[in-house]
Amino acid sequence: MGITLAQAQTALQAAHQKAVDMNVKMNIAVVDAGANLVAFIRMDDAWLxxxxxxxxxxKTARFFDMPTGAIGGLSQPGGPLFNIEHSNGGLITFPGGIPIKGRSGGVMGAIGVSGSTVEDDHAVAEAGVQALEGK
Amino acid sequence: MGITLAQAQTALQAAHQKAVDMNVKMNIAVVDAGANLVAFIRMDDAWLxxxxxxxxxxKTARFFDMPTGAIGGLSQPGGPLFNIEHSNGGLITFPGGIPIKGRSGGVMGAIGVSGSTVEDDHAVAEAGVQALEGK
Amino acid sequence: MGITLAQAQTALQAAHQKAVDMNVKMNIAVVDAGANLVAFIRMDDAWLxxxxxxxxxxKTARFFDMPTGAIGGLSQPGGPLFNIEHSNGGLITFPGGIPIKGRSGGVMGAIGVSGSTVEDDHAVAEAGVQALEGK
Amino acid sequence: MGITLAQAQTALQAAHQKAVDMNVKMNIAVVDAGANLVAFIRMDDAWLxxxxxxxxxxKTARFFDMPTGAIGGLSQPGGPLFNIEHSNGGLITFPGGIPIKGRSGGVMGAIGVSGSTVEDDHAVAEAGVQALEGK
Structure with missing residues (x-):
């Protein structure tokens, strides 16, 4: 099923540290290759x-194996995937979700971050990805 | 309720073959006249x-007896069916869903395809329809 | 993600043939290791x-890696798992769902059958499992 | 809203260690006083x-400020809370959920554990509670 708990925690801790460094309060989730939750934290006073x-x-990042913001670029009014957000029990298609790839290049899971601007959310998610893929 | 399992499998196999020929990885679903699933396949490594x-x-194609993309043209901001996607537990209104008609011209089901661009999705769905209606 | 489409179709066809032999009308579903649908058929005139x-x-068989009936034995009034069916968007805990194991012994998916008595449902599911595991 | 992330992680780690010691594979969740998730882990190969x-x-333990098994004793057929599991989007009322109290005695959150027998689930949850309340 891809990512292990130890790997998910490595990504989560790196993302958490990045959020502390940026002084933002985040919710951070990691899912496996089946898009099922493996680890999650909500920082104190982060938006509920x-x-x-x-x-x-x-989940959205794993569902389509691309950063969530890439989907949001296609789901705008007039775009080819308008209102795709109504599928899968609700997608989120603005930045903050990124797939996590294994050494073989296959997607083994994904990380999702929310709690600040979408730029901040993406930056924190990216820190989580780098902690794993950078190794 | 219209389409038989044998007919649904004929459509499914033709669509599957088309996807293989196009080198795309698809999810392919066929519903009957009651908009209930009759047959489904997910190709290996297709988007979850x-x-x-x-x-x-x-389902959307059968709900309104027209290709899904035709509905998407009406559901845009300012359009007559704006946000119709909120109904029926979630519609998808971009291309890839097509009704299947019987010899008498009545709709006996529909096929829905997802996994690539909406143009590819529609082409694969069309191959499924042609396998039945072309006969 | 475990089971391939080809494997799922092998299980599905064997279960379908068993249902034909038994003269019962079934819905047959195969999910992968992530409990996501891979292949499905509904026989003509099977219960909707x-x-x-x-x-x-x-899904239930994969969620807990055991035949669904085994869970039903524990979820009765007074049993240790009473009303577990309320989780995961709804479980079904009577017979007809069986995990499918790979050669290494790990669970790679599951099959679920419904349309007749629970004994018949289980027998048809078992035929699907045997087609894969018996090889 | 009660429990902090640091406290939730203390409970989570103690419960995780207990699960490792018992050689069981668990899903472990901690919610705050608002019954909203604060931290979660799924151990490798734990039931999905x-x-x-x-x-x-x-959530159930916090909804009613008592161990989940206590509610299950009241929700049986003929009992005063028969089928209370239908509320709140689905309750689980067998053992494995325990409220977490602060120093003042007020409930600041709860822990829920699932993955083995209900006795094991409860024991692992109890280890999480003790790590916080025992201090």
Missing amino acids: GSLDISIKKA | GSLDISIKKA | GSLDISIKKA | GSLDISIKKA
């Missing part, structure tokens, strides 16, 4: 509504 | 998020 | 309500 | 269906 969003971002 | 989308495309 | 049940049986 | 159950156990 971002809990569900962080999990949906992680 | 396309599972639900392919089924919703097939 | 069994569509969802067959998928839920397959 | 226990993901949702662990979260529902934690």
Whole structure:
């Protein structure tokens, strides 16, 4: 099923540290290759509504094996995937979700972050990905 | 309720073969006249998020007896059916879903395909329809 | 993600043939290791309500890596898992769902069958499992 | 909203260690006073269906400020709370969920564990509670 708990925690801790460094309060979720939750944290005083969003971002990134923001570029009014967000029990298609690849290049899971601007969310998610893929 | 399992499998196999020929990885669903699933396949390594989308495309095509993309043209901001996607537990209104008609001209089911561009999705769905209606 | 489409279709065809031999009309679903649908068929005139049940049986069998009936033995009034069916969007815990193991012994998916008595459902599911595991 | 992330992680780690010591594979969830998820882990090869159950156990324990098994004693056929599991999007009322109290005695959250027998689930949850309340 791809990512192990130890790997998921490595990504989660790196993302958490990045959020502390940036002074933002995040919800951070990691899912496996089956898009099922492996690890999650909500930082103190992080937006409550971002809990569900962080999990949906992680799932969305794995559902289509691309960063969530890439999907959002296609789901705008007039775009080819308009309102794709209505599928899969609700997708989130703005930045903050990124697939995590294994050494063989296959997708083994994804991370989703929510709690600040979408730029901040993406940066924190990227820190989580780098902690694993950079190794 | 229209389409038989044998007919659904004929459509499914033709669509599957078309996807193989096009080198795309698809989720393919066929529903009957009651908009209930009759047959489904997910090709290896096809997007996981396309599972639900392919089924919703097939249902949407039967719900309104027209290709899904035709509905998407009406559901845009300012359009007459804006956000119709909120109905029926979630519609998908971009291309890839097509009704299947019987010899008498009545709709006996629909096929929905998801896994690539909407143009590819529609082409694969069309191959499924032609395998039945072309006979 | 475990089971391939080719493997799922082998299981599905064997189960379908068994249902034909038994003169019963079944819904048959196969899920992968992530409990996501890989292949499905509904035989002509099979109970419509069994569509969802067959998928839920397959998911339930993978969720807990045991035949669905084994869970039902524990979820009765007074039993240790009373009303576990309320989890995971709805479980089905009577017979008809069976995990499918790979050569290494790990669970690579599951099959769920619904459309007749639970004894018949289980027998048809077992035929699907045997077609893969017996090889 | 009660429990902090640091406290939730302390409980989670103690419960995780207990599970390792007992050689069981668990899903472990901690919710805050608002019954919203704060931290979660799924151990490698833990039952996939226990993901949702662990979260529902934690929520159920906080919803009623008592161990989940105590509610299950009241929700049996003929009991005063028969089928209370239908509320709140689905409750789990067998053992494995326990409220977490602060120094003042007020409930600040809850822990839910699922992945083995209900006795094991409860023991692992108890280890998490003790790590916090024992201090």
